[in-house]
Amino acid sequence: MKKEAIVLLNMGGPNNLNEVEVFLTNMFNDKNIIPLKSSFLRSFIAKMITFSRVEKAQEIYKRIGGKSPIVGHTRKLVKKLQDRVGENVIVDFAMRYTPPFASEVIERLNKENIEKIYLIPLYPQFSTTTTKSSLEDFEEQYHSSGGDAILVEIKHFFQNDTYNRAVIERIKERVGSDECKDFDIIFSAHGVPQSVIYAGDVYQKHIEKHVVILTQMLENEGMKFNDVHLAYQSKIGPVEWLTPSLEDKLNEIKSRGVVIYPIAFTIDNSETDYELEIQYRDVASELGFEEYRVCRCPNDSESFVEALVEIYSKMR
Numbered sequence: 420m421k422k423e424a425i426v427l428l429n430m431g432g433p434n435n436l437n438e439v440e441v442f443l444t445n446m447f448n449d450k451n452i453i454p455l456k457s458s459f460l461r462s463f464i465a466k467m468i469t470f471s472r473v474e475k476a477q478e479i480y481k482r483i484g485g486k487s488p489i490v491g492h493t494r495k496l497v498k499k500l501q502d503r504v505g506e507n508v509i510v511d512f513a514m515r516y517t518p519p520f521a522s523e524v525i526e527r528l529n530k531e532n533i534e535k536i537y538l539i540p541l542y543p544q545f546s547t548t549t550t551k552s553s554l555e556d557f558e559e560q561y562h563s564s565g566g567d568a569i570l571v572e573i574k575h576f577f578q579n580d581t582y583n584r585a586v587i588e589r590i591k592e593r594v595g596s597d598e599c600k601d602f603d604i605i606f607s608a609h610g611v612p613q614s615v616i617y618a619g620d621v622y623q624k625h626i627e628k629h630v631v632i633l634t635q636m637l638e639n640e641g642m643k644f645n646d647v648h649l650a651y652q653s654k655i656g657p658v659e660w661l662t663p664s665l666e667d668k669l670n671e672i673k674s675r676g677v678v679i680y681p682i683a684f685t686i687d688n689s690e691t692d693y694e695l696e697i698q699y700r701d702v703a704s705e706l707g708f709e710e711y712r713v714c715r716c717p718n719d720s721e722s723f724v725e726a727l728v729e730i731y732s733k734m735r
Contacts, residue, residue, distance in 0.1 A: 421534040424509040424568070425731055426524060427497065428540040428553040431514025432487025432688050437518050438478045443469040445516040451552040479693050489688040493541075495719040496686070496727075498716070503728050509533070513557060513677075521557040525564050533568040534562070537734050539679065539727065541685045543577040544625035547618075548611055550574055571734050577629040581729050585722035586680065587636055590712045593678055594642070602710065603674045604637075604644045605628050605665065606682040610651035613659040623661060628681060645674060649682075652699075653690055656733060666702055676710030685723065687716045 430446075432450050433439045447453055447465035480486060487502045501510040509531060511519040515606045528536065538557060554572055558581070561570065576582055594602065608626045616623050627649065634647050650668035651661040679699070681691050695713045703711035717723035 421532055422507055422509060424511065424528055424531070424533050424536045425500065425504065425727075426528075426536055426538050426557065427493065427500075427510075427512040427727075428504060428521075428538060428557060429489065429493060429512070429514055429542075429686060430549060430553070431517035432489040433480055433517055434486050434490055436477050436480060436485055439480060440469060440473050442516045443472055443476060445618060449548075449552055451513070451547050451555070453649075479689060482697060483689060487517075487688050488692055489686050490517075490519075492686045492716075492718045496724065499719055499721075500727055501726045503724060504731065513553075515553050515556055522564075523564060525557075525561050528568070529564060529566050533566075535571055537731055538570060538572040539576075539734075540574070541576075542574075542683070543575060543685060544608075544622055544629060544683060545575040546611060546615070546622035547620050548615060548622075551646050573730060573734055575625060576726070576730055577625055578632065579726055579730060581722065582717070582726035583636055585717040585720050585726055586633060586682075587640060587642075587686045588720065588722055589662065590637065590642070590678065590680055591640075591692045593712045593714045597676075599637075599642045599644045601641070602644055602676040602678045602712075603646045603648060603672050604620075604678045604680065605648045605650050605668055605672075606633065606680050607650050607652050607665050607695065608661075608681075608683040610660045610664070613661060616639045620675065628680065633680075633682070634678060644678070646672070646673065652694060655664050665699060669699070669702055669706055669708075673706055674708070676712070677708055678712045678714065680714045681716060686718055691716060 433442045444465055447468045448462055453461050464591055497510050497512050511524045513519055513524040539551045540550045558570055630649050648668055650663050650665040652665045654660045700711050
């Protein structure tokens with residue numbers, strides 16, 4: 420009997436401290452991250468960047484338990500999704516820069532009688548640096564493997580109402596019984612170099628549209644924050660990145676309380692568990708914020724599982 424498969428795609432994260440070097444090397448070797456025609460030059464630059472950053476990155480991962488939480492959360496999500504879609508659909512996941520790699524997943528799938536593979540990158544908004552990179556990686560390796568299943572892909576889902584309800588639920592959790600009017604909310608997106616946007620990447624447009632959608636949904640729920648902001652985090656290197664930075668935004672608003680929602684992520688990782696929860700909490704404390712609250716990503720929430728079921732159903 421012919422089967423179908425759903426493969427969730429994400430960037431990945433170190434499963435242990437030894438994989439930090441693997442993660443950085445693979446990320447900076449990605450032609451969608453460092454778009455150089457010369458693979459030799461890109462590899463050389465990747466080695467230099469990794470060498471300069473690996474020890475600092477390992478210290479960061481030590482602060483959050485010695486590994487990224489992304490794989491653990493994704494395994495739980497896969498299990499719940501598998502339970503929902505039934506045994507005739509195989510659910511798996513592949514990471515771009517750390518195990519499990521696409522090659523491992525493809526090897527497993529090629530042993531099954533798979534007719535269609537539905538690829539769902541776990542990035543709500545499209546970017547060449549994330550969505551395109553993950554899809555290209557899987558598709559190139561799959562075709563090289565000799566697999567003959569039809570590959571069906573989705574490139575973004577930030578407009579999906581069920582997914583956005585999962586986001587609203589996370590925001591409600593962090594506000595709790597307090598009044599929204601006592602907080603500003605910042606939608607913090609992972610930044611990209613401005614040159615990526617100049618080259619035609621729609622990521623910034625998708626982020627801005629997503630903020631508008633979520634702001635309207637919050638207001639419909641009676642959640643009227645003092646003010647709503649968009650900022651970008653995770654800048655690396657001296658080149659121009661999307662602005663405003665999260666630090667600049669915190670300096671600008673200096674409100675009594677702030678809620679941060681990591682709008683570009685569906686699964687918690689070092690950028691949420693360390694950068695937002697620890698690094699920027701220190702910044703907010705120094706600026707005198709009375710309340711600094713970071714929302715969790717949807718992770719394996721029931722609403723996110725429901726959204727993925729819906730997305731898969733619409734792809735069929």
